[in-house]
Amino acid sequence: MEKSIDSFEALTHRLREHPDRKRVAVVCPHGESTLAAVKQAEEEGFITPLFVDDADPQAASRRGVELVRQGEADILMKGLVQTADLLRAVLDKKTGILPPGGTLTHIAVAQIPTYHKLLFYSDAAVIPYPTAPQRREQVKYMVGLCHRLGIGQPKISLIHCSEKADAKNFPFTEDYLQIVDEARHGTFGSCVVDGPLDVKTSCDLHSMEIKGIRSPIAGDADGLILPDIEAGNLFYKTVTLFAGAEVAGVLQGTLKPVVLPSRGDNHRAKYLSLLLAAIAG
């Protein structure tokens, strides 16, 4: 059995061991950091870029999506195009790549120098306030992505500011309790799901013990399901700015992974996102 991937370095090694170049449709392939990221991933043998350029970004978006639909591309990547334009093409009911009834959500993974392994989190970018069914999809995608990285039984923590469910003020915490129950019954496959828990008790055993809480997460979370996009975005910005974290992110729910960097992402973040998409695909 292969060792689980616990760092971006280990992710790179894994991709090297299993050479299988993914074809990446890069929509509007401009911008220094995008081109540098694509070039590095290509030179290292992980991807083959398919540059989809057009003076009309909407046309380029539709063509990029079409390449994925026809099985000619394994990954869709946003270049110098508005997110709204690309998502419109992705979500088009006739020509898009989100299956009917599918949930589009964002999963990212952070390598935080002060944490002992990779830490997944969702959703920092797409769904403002997840509904109960969307929350279940987030858990499902996160478990699936962890399995892809060789994490056989990922520990997923459902995050709230308290460890007590509160149906009145925080209705989603009721969903949490149901999801924990479903996870115990095997709904999400091999995983451990618990919550509500806060970030500190999820990622630090000592903090959990001080609070007198017992949880199978035991301060060793592989992934955090964050309550909403505000919490998700805040987590992403805070760990990158103040804790020196590196992050990679992909959209899930589509036929194939979509790499949708934000404007502030540097070359390294885009490169790591390509690697994550390559293993997710």
Next chain:
Amino acid sequence: MEKSIDSFEALTHRLREHPDRKRVAVVCPHGESTLAAVKQAEEEGFITPLFVDDADPQAASRRGVELVRQGEADILMKGLVQTADLLRAVLDKKTGILPPGGTLTHIAVAQIPTYHKLLFYSDAAVIPYPTAPQRREQVKYMVGLCHRLGIGQPKISLIHCSEKADAKNFPFTEDYLQIVDEARHGTFGSCVVDGPLDVKTSCDLHSMEIKGIRSPIAGDADGLILPDIEAGNLFYKTVTLFAGAEVAGVLQGTLKPVVLPSRGDNHRAKYLSLLLAAIAG
């Protein structure tokens, strides 16, 4: 003019320069970290503790609150008592210490090794989803607290996952725009308020410039008004766990500051909170 306080060390120095022992009513003075924090602040000359003990924690809470009402205590501190018990006494309409129409909210300040000064944030502990009037009070209290620390014109950032207001999905971002406008007209006194902005553009000039945003915050925020308690709590837990931050917090809106540590807080956090309350009072 005195230099502004930009670290907990500077806060300690300031309190030493202006010896004015605050009388702290410690409700149910038990628990190792609480006692150690009180003892240290007393030995350093900052406070005089008034221990309010009773086999009935509710009675102790009422007595502690009464000491503040009668002007016999300058700070109320929670010891080994349930938060709900203490807050019930604080909020009691007849015998409590929240003025009629007042807003109880939590303000904390973090010293993050990777940031160049103290960073205030609100609300990580009390108000789940602030209404527009509550949000204004949060800004008002934060500006006031910054002034107390000698920050003449604090830069306060109204946090959202994007820099665009979105009335449909995020109604509070409309409040943000109005608050920014009111701040410009002097409603909150000497301060600079801007938003919506995310944490990274608020605290890092480079991130702001990459995004092509212009803001008077200019990556130099003194304080963050966080969208809701989930974001507030996540910020607190993330900077302390992953970025090595130390934090202090107080309740605002009451006649006198209330120190309400959470179970997970260590001796140092409680001690720093007493110092913050001493300068806030």
